[in-house]
Amino acid sequence: MRIILILLFVFIPNITFAQIEELIENSYYTDSISTFYDSKNRESSDIHFLNRKFLKHYSIGFLPDSVGVIIIYTRFDKGFTMKYFRIKQLDIRCYSPESIKIDNISVNQNAIFNLEANGFYVHHSRFMNNVQIAKSKIKNLEINVSTFNNRFFYSGNTFRFLIVDRNKFVNNSFFFDAVLGNAFFLVNNDFNSDLRIANCQLPETFYFRSNRFKSDVYKIDLTKNKLDSIRHSNLNSYEKCKIFLDPLNASNVIVDSKSFIIGEDSTYSYEDMLTVYEKVLRTCRDLGMDESVEEFDTQYQIFKIRHKYGIFDDSIVWFQDYWWGYGYKRSNILQNIIYAFIASLVIFFIGYKKVFRAYSPNSDHDPETVIKECADSALERFKVVFFYTAMVFFSWKVEHARVDYRRYPWIALMIYTIYVIGLIHLAYLAAFVLAK
Known part of the structure; x- marks a missing residue:
């Protein structure tokens, strides 16, 4: 139309x-x-x-x-x-x-x-x-x-x-x-x-x-x-x-x-x-x-x-x-290091006998003697376990020859796990320091 x-x-x-x-x-x-x-x-x-x-x-x-x-x-x-x-x-x-x-x-x-x-x-x-x-x-x-x-x-x-x-x-x-x-x-x-x-x-x-x-x-x-x-x-x-x-x-x-x-x-x-x-x-x-x-x-x-x-x-x-809020909450790293260290300390404090026998980072100390001293005093036990945890958690390497894999395989695995966790924390801590 x-x-x-x-x-x-x-x-x-x-x-x-x-x-x-x-x-x-x-x-x-x-x-x-x-x-x-x-x-x-x-x-x-x-x-x-x-x-x-x-x-x-x-x-x-x-x-x-x-x-x-x-x-x-x-x-x-x-x-x-x-x-x-x-x-x-x-x-x-x-x-x-x-x-x-x-x-x-x-x-x-x-x-x-x-x-x-x-x-x-x-x-x-x-x-x-x-x-x-x-x-x-x-x-x-x-x-x-x-x-x-x-x-x-x-x-x-x-x-x-x-x-x-x-x-x-x-x-x-x-x-x-x-x-x-x-x-x-x-x-x-x-x-x-x-x-x-x-x-x-x-x-x-x-x-x-x-x-x-x-x-x-x-x-x-x-x-x-x-x-x-x-x-x-x-x-x-x-x-x-x-x-x-x-x-x-x-x-x-x-x-x-x-x-x-x-x-x-x-x-x-x-x-x-x-x-x-x-x-x-x-x-x-x-x-x-x-x-x-x-x-x-x-x-x-x-x-x-x-x-x-x-x-x-x-x-x-x-x-x-x-862990760190995708890099924007780096202070979380310090908090996580403290939490991970305390958790490792508690684990070692509870199972200190098998832990000391499975791995002794210092050759100058006899594990059995250290275990006996820890058993006699709770304060001594805490001090020894604290420094032992620090040596494993903040160490850059583990003396593999001093790890008793045969007698304590699961304890050895736990020690290595805590060591790796500590190593990861150290790497992030280094990144945090460098970023500052």
């Missing part, structure tokens, strides 16, 4: 708009907006809907360039579609339990949207001046393959899913005071100027991929946003936004560990994910974000451990956390 209307204009130049309206009214496009604007002054009249209600799906198409569309307090029960035209201005403030769709339109002046709808979809469109989406409640918002030549404002809105994909933003773009819902997809866009996302309620998942910016060093600061919405909805005061980055864009974003965790995307290779972590860490270090460096680096180390150690990854992760 649209093709027929175009042909009527092209090949029958004397046809009037009234005649075309009659054709429209007698066709399946009886809901066309053409019936609502003044046929006497077509080139200057705007289209106004005020407090209207449409029970069927409503479509608008093929309007003159000079027309503005203003739809205020109007309800579309079965949805609303605008496509295939170029107009002066656009102001839509309406409600629909279905979807509102804009496809292949061009707006020369400002475009304003204040909507409550199940979905709002903008495809293959061009906006020459400011675009504002404000105080809207939209479950699903999708903006694809469109161009914004001036400022794009998105403020005070609530939605569940937002997809901004394959668009071009020529001038500044702003997302302020918005509730970014469950998921926010910002992918495959061209930003030739500033993009600001601030004072927004962050989503559970944020996909930030394959975007192109005015320069390679340009960065978007996402640290000035909030988590109240998802923490309240999930009843978890520690909930954070999981952000998925790619190797290309990871250096173009500033995130902090208070609000974000890095999402591990299975579609990327292990090496790609290493690049993502390294770029995020480099940005945090350059900006002096020490707390974020620690938490993101910890997540980075856990990612590498789980890739490298397979079924043993949980044990290694636990050990690294307990």
